[in-house]
Amino acid sequence: MNLLERTISKITIPATDLSAEVDRAMTAQDDVDFGRLNDVLLRYISIMGERHPAPPQTSVVISCADHGVAAESVSAYPPETTLNMMCNYLIARGGAANAAANYANANLIVADLGVNTEHTDIHGLLHHSIARGTANMTKGPAMTRAQAIQSIETGIAIANDCANRGDRCILPGEMGISNTTSSAAMVAAFLGLTPEEVTGRGANISDARLAHKVEIVRCALDVNRPDPHDGLDVLAKVGGFELGCIAGLILGAAARRMLVILDGANTTSAALVAHALAPNCVHYLLASHASLTEHSHPHALHHLGLTPMLRLDIRLSEAAGSSIVLRMLERMLSIWETIDTSSPLPPRAAWSPSPARGGGYNSAISASPVNGGSSEHGEPIGGISLPNRSSMSACQYRLDNLAKPIHSLGYLEWISVQLAGVMHCERPPLDTQAALLLITEKKELPVDLARILSSLTDTRGIPVHILTSHDSEDAYAAAYRLARSAPILILGTDERKASTAITDALTAALHGAATAGSLILPGDARADNIAHKTEANSPALTPHLLHVLPDMLTIDTELTAGIAGIFGLDILHAALHVVNDMKTFTETGVAVAIDGAGAGRQVKETLINSTAPI
Incomplete structure (x- = not known):
């Protein structure tokens, strides 16, 4: 033999x-499917x-x-x-x-x-x-x-x-x-x-x-x-x-x-x-x-x-x-370890909603209305500016000339370019910070849901901020402040039905994050639905939105509480590794395309004192 x-x-x-x-235990969860x-x-x-x-x-x-x-x-x-x-x-x-x-x-x-x-x-x-x-x-x-x-x-x-x-x-x-x-x-x-x-x-x-x-x-x-x-x-x-x-x-x-x-x-x-x-x-x-x-x-x-x-x-x-x-x-x-062992909820004030500190519009924010666009040069008109086009073009050119077939990494390339424009940076760094803003109507999250969120965010250093939906101005201000420190912002809600208050708060948060220049990941089906409706009325939001569910994640569930956005970060971080870790045809000595979309767009330059391996 x-x-x-x-x-x-x-x-x-x-x-x-x-x-x-395990399946019975996982599907018995009331809070997340x-x-x-x-x-x-x-x-x-x-x-x-x-x-x-x-x-x-x-x-x-x-x-x-x-x-x-x-x-x-x-x-x-x-x-x-x-x-x-x-x-x-x-x-x-x-x-x-x-x-x-x-x-x-x-x-x-x-x-x-x-x-x-x-x-x-x-x-x-x-x-x-x-x-x-x-x-x-x-x-x-x-x-x-x-x-x-x-x-x-x-x-x-x-x-x-x-x-x-x-x-x-x-x-x-x-x-x-x-x-x-x-x-x-x-x-x-x-x-x-x-x-x-x-x-x-x-x-x-x-x-x-x-x-x-x-x-x-x-x-x-x-x-x-x-x-x-x-x-x-x-x-x-x-x-x-x-x-x-x-x-x-x-x-x-x-x-x-x-x-x-x-x-x-x-x-x-x-x-x-x-x-x-x-x-x-x-x-x-x-x-x-x-x-x-x-x-x-x-x-x-x-x-x-x-x-x-x-x-x-x-x-x-x-x-x-x-x-x-x-x-x-x-x-x-x-997540399974957390659910099965009923691990204690870590002390975190953010698991209980609280008003945004300094809630409402401050002078810097209120000077820029939320419904606006921008000029072709990316200068603000009404608060929300277009991502930087020169950064996007430079990022796309680099991606096209990485040692691979042109456009072969699909959405990972598109995400890299989008983030480059938002951050005004040709190669967004691997350690780009993300945060989660969760908007709820409850006084506190269900314990099991809080444990699940903790298991997904604590080890990755993702700060979680929970806000009640009572005041849309608070949501705008909270999202604006978070986006100023975290270029990637996940927005979500744990509510099964988006009430008027939830809709208004998420809409305000979308505008606040976009005005601050963040890339926004609607983190669950309800947040994503509201994001689609909001950008239909405010097209200036579109370049700041990265729709994950179901556009990229085909998992037959709507998820909740921003969890889809947290999983979406795995896709985004893969994109960051592409733009940072891969090298160009010039750097590697790999042959460029001789046919198709890559022909002429991909170049291999001759380097003086080249250290290219081939």
Whole structure:
């Protein structure tokens, strides 16, 4: 029995008795319905078999390999980009995977499964090269069946190493120019779909190249006729070495009872291989985000029975989305610990509402009416100014020239630009402060809700201010003062129905925070509804609003008391790591786009005394 067979024999369905108990306790909460955030918690508890497991030690594993189909010009980037990026991860340390690992406090592992070059001097690289890239799958199989097994067993071995080091979670990722072509062909083969149904833009290619890519997928399927009932046959005929490695990571993790959080279309297509070989491995998987441009992704997720937590339009598989879900799992573990242990409420005066100190309009605030706009230069007209356009343009230019396909990080890029404009800063710092202003009609919060809020805010240093809704002028002044010290302000209410008083207070708070120049996260469904109505009447508010629920969080619940906004901070902090941790094409030596939206916009300058690694 080989390693693959031994591993498959060890994969069992986790017991659900314990997670069912936890589910009953979580859903019995009167104050908060966590929706599908519960699913993240329950899956991890089932896998670990512990009532209160520790947050998972985690590794981001990036598998790299070249593809022979790159010769068919299906990508916006030249084939040498695979090597460029592999070096970037380990030498310049400026890739999206680096930012994700930094954000998640995870170990970063980079493995060469078949990059088309000799390289023995990259410190930290795992050398598992099977061949110098796959064969061109339009001419015949991409690899032999033996090579397919070897790629999977390499992933299993890496997963075992992770488990032996104490990891409880793996975030798989990949790098391989033209691998979305292989990924599309794999999904088409497994699910019986047409090339048009599964082929996306990959690294943001042009319309003409996309049409060509569809025909290349069609050709590969026609030439090879992969057997959808044989995972190894599909992988061997139209797959890639790095995709086989990810399938092995999933199988190895399942055998060692580790969680795997999928990130994007390519890791999900690899999961189809693992699922075909061992269907029970799906019980060890979570989906992080839905890709809007890779058409194969929703089909593959549906086949696996997985529903993503995030809608961020991320087009990479470098753990940008999965690292956010990992953070959300950590939040849910903290909440569950608080609920189950009835931990004492920490002394905090703010848990009881009190009038805003110095409530009402002071002279500086009252000089600027709340309903206003601004000139094209961002100068105040009526109090609320537009975010700084030069800062936004500079931030966007930097994002476009980070070593990645243009616009491939979706909402994370958009958030970075929005925050840059609000803060008048090209690169908003990682330690940008956030605060929560909660408006209520009650004399005090329910104890369980206060405990939950405490578990979410105390360890992250988020100050919580609670205000009664009796005076909208107090809400305006409180929001203004908070926003002057915290550039990110979460607004929420714990009221199930937004009364006139709540509506007026939240409306005033929105204007106060925007006048002070804050980025505002409506923190629950009621606050978000009021924010939408308010900005319809006051368009100057729009650049200051970041709608999280349900725009970015797809969790089938409305939440309450600003909690959605607190989870939204995890998305925002991931965006801050992107703009701060990633490096440009010039800094890393990675090749720029030769097609699509990135061509001409992305540049690689020649540096004097350059220290670029490539």
